[in-house]
Amino acid sequence: MAVHVLTVLAYKEGDRVTSACLAESVNTNPVIIRRLLLALQRAKLVETRKGADSGSRLSCSPARINLAQVYRAVEESEPFPSPAKKPNAACPVGNCIRDTLNAVFASAELALERDLEKTTLAGLLEKVKNSCQHAKGR
Amino acid sequence: MAVHVLTVLAYKEGDRVTSACLAESVNTNPVIIRRLLLALQRAKLVETRKGADSGSRLSCSPARINLAQVYRAVEESEPFPSPAKKPNAACPVGNCIRDTLNAVFASAELALERDLEKTTLAGLLEKVKNSCQHAKGR
DNA sequence: GACAGGTGTAACAAGCAATGTTACAAAGGA
DNA sequence: TCCTTTGTAACATTGCTTGTTACACCTGTC
Numbered sequence: 001m002a003v004h005v006l007t008v009l010a011y012k013e014g015d016r017v018t019s020a021c022l023a024e025s026v027n028t029n030p031v032i033i034r035r036l037l038l039a040l041q042r043a044k045l046v047e048t049r050k051g052a053d054s055g056s057r058l059s060c061s062p063a064r065i066n067l068a069q070v071y072r073a074v075e076e077s078e079p080f081p082s083p084a085k086k087p088n089a090a091c092p093v094g095n096c097i098r099d100t101l102n103a104v105f106a107s108a109e110l111a112l113e114r115d116l117e118k119t120t121l122a123g124l125l126e127k128v129k130n131s132c133q134h135a136k137g138r
Numbered sequence: 139m140a141v142h143v144l145t146v147l148a149y150k151e152g153d154r155v156t157s158a159c160l161a162e163s164v165n166t167n168p169v170i171i172r173r174l175l176l177a178l179q180r181a182k183l184v185e186t187r188k189g190a191d192s193g194s195r196l197s198c199s200p201a202r203i204n205l206a207q208v209y210r211a212v213e214e215s216e217p218f219p220s221p222a223k224k225p226n227a228a229c230p231v232g233n234c235i236r237d238t239l240n241a242v243f244a245s246a247e248l249a250l251e252r253d254l255e256k257t258t259l260a261g262l263l264e265k266v267k268n269s270c271q272h273a274k275g276r
Numbered sequence: 277g278a279c280a281g282g283t284g285t286a287a288c289a290a291g292c293a294a295t296g297t298t299a300c301a302a303a304g305g306a
Numbered sequence: 307t308c309c310t311t312t313g314t315a316a317c318a319t320t321g322c323t324t325g326t327t328a329c330a331c332c333t334g335t336c
Contacts, residue, residue, distance in 0.1 A: 156310090156311065156312090157311075157312075158311080168311090168312095169313095169314090172311095172312065172313070172314090173313095173314090175312090176313080176314095186312075187311095187312090188311065188312050188313085189309095189310075189311070189312080190308095190309065190310050190311075191310085191311090192310075192311050192312065193311080193312095194312095
């Protein structure tokens, strides 16, 4: 969803867009969008102004934003949630597997982010526009 | 959790282990384990026998099982769940972004699996054993 | 300075998926 | 036949994400 919002912002290049407008596009509630925007603000991906004539816009060119940044901004929790429940201490495996797995998963997540880095917001917008043309053509 | 179970099975190399025993190790319910084992059976990673003297064991050497296989066996759903709610058709972005994003995510997931492939169950078990030694030494 | 439109934020309801629990039929060796 | 364990269904519980309402606060416009 975060990607959706950012793509819309890229589409409106530079113009400020209100959360109500974005919500309509994603078909959801303005509050959801605002919560999302807070995370994106923290990651310095968008800038938002309050008061009259307010709204959000990208804080830099869409060519300089890649999906890995978006992923990190939004996904503050692990993609592999540890069960939070302590494993059985009597089990010889249970005690130590947690740390080992964390290392493996961290590496896997890094690989995932490296792949996401290859896609910029500008590139994504281009592809979306193209596939829209195709859809209309049919 | 699936990895935890498989690691225990690798640890008991070849011996059949009951779901009750595995459940105790993971600190959960036997039924949860059995549900998990069904998925692992479908992926041909474990074999289970019913009746007396029953239980599960790895269907091949732990050196020939990597975490990508486990991931695929367990994670039948997408790691990036599409919102299922249709986006607003009036939005120029909403209509076409879905397909484009799916392609990007598929690529990212592939990268993730490629990284997981590098870790075999045997290698994982080795690391767990080592870190256990360390923990005991302290 | 008052007003209007929008954001930040809290509190709570609703939906959904994962997990836990109980119960029971079926398999299969002793 | 008996006993242990699996496969499976049905339902409760839990936690998380999303949705909803409400309200204080900010800030350009008049």
